[in-house]
Amino acid sequence: MTPLQLEGLKRKLETSQKDLCASLQNLGSIPVKRTPDLTDAADPAGKRDIAMWSLDSNSVRLKLVKQALSRATDGTYGCCLNCDEQISLTRLAALPHAILCVTCPQEEDLGRNLNFPKEAMSV
Ligand SMILES: [Zn+2]
Numbered sequence: 001m002t003p004l005q006l007e008g009l010k011r012k013l014e015t016s017q018k019d020l021c022a023s024l025q026n027l028g029s030i031p032v033k034r035t036p037d038l039t040d041a042a043d044p045a046g047k048r049d050i051a052m053w054s055l056d057s058n059s060v061r062l063k064l065v066k067q068a069l070s071r072a073t074d075g076t077y078g079c080c081l082n083c084d085e086q087i088s089l090t091r092l093a094a095l096p097h098a099i100l101c102v103t104c105p106q107e108e109d110l111g112r113n114l115n116f117p118k119e120a121m122s123v
Contacts, residue, residue: 001078005089010072012096013065020062024055064097080104 001009071077078087080101087101 001086001089001092006072006077009077009092009096010069013069013072016096017062017065017069020058020065023058024062061097064099067099068097 068077071079078092079085080087081099082104083101085101085103087098091098091102
């Protein structure tokens with residue numbers, strides 16, 4: 001990976017970080033309507049469920065983006081956390097916060113024992 005490619009990916013990560021932070025702040029303002037009518041309550045509950053799912057998903061993604069930016073700073077960005085192989089530029093371009101190469105997630109799906117640090121996956 002050239003320094004120019006790394007800079008491009010860092011810019012993508014920084015943009016993602018800003019977008020995710022903004023998205024998470026917006027979710028904090030979702031109104032919770034109290035109503036005695038259960039039919040009226042169904043819709044706000046559905047919106048809350050979607051908001052909570054989105055909050056979880058965006059929180060995980062934000063954590064991965066922050067970790068990727070940290071790895072870009074310490075020089076380990078782009079290395080698979082499981083096998084230490086270089087993650088392909090194609091994969092990083094599509095998923096700049098990727099922590100595993102294209103082979104390792106497939107191994108994880110099969111339930112094989114991976115040896116990457118547990119804190120990397122505790123997101
Ligand atoms: Zn790997």
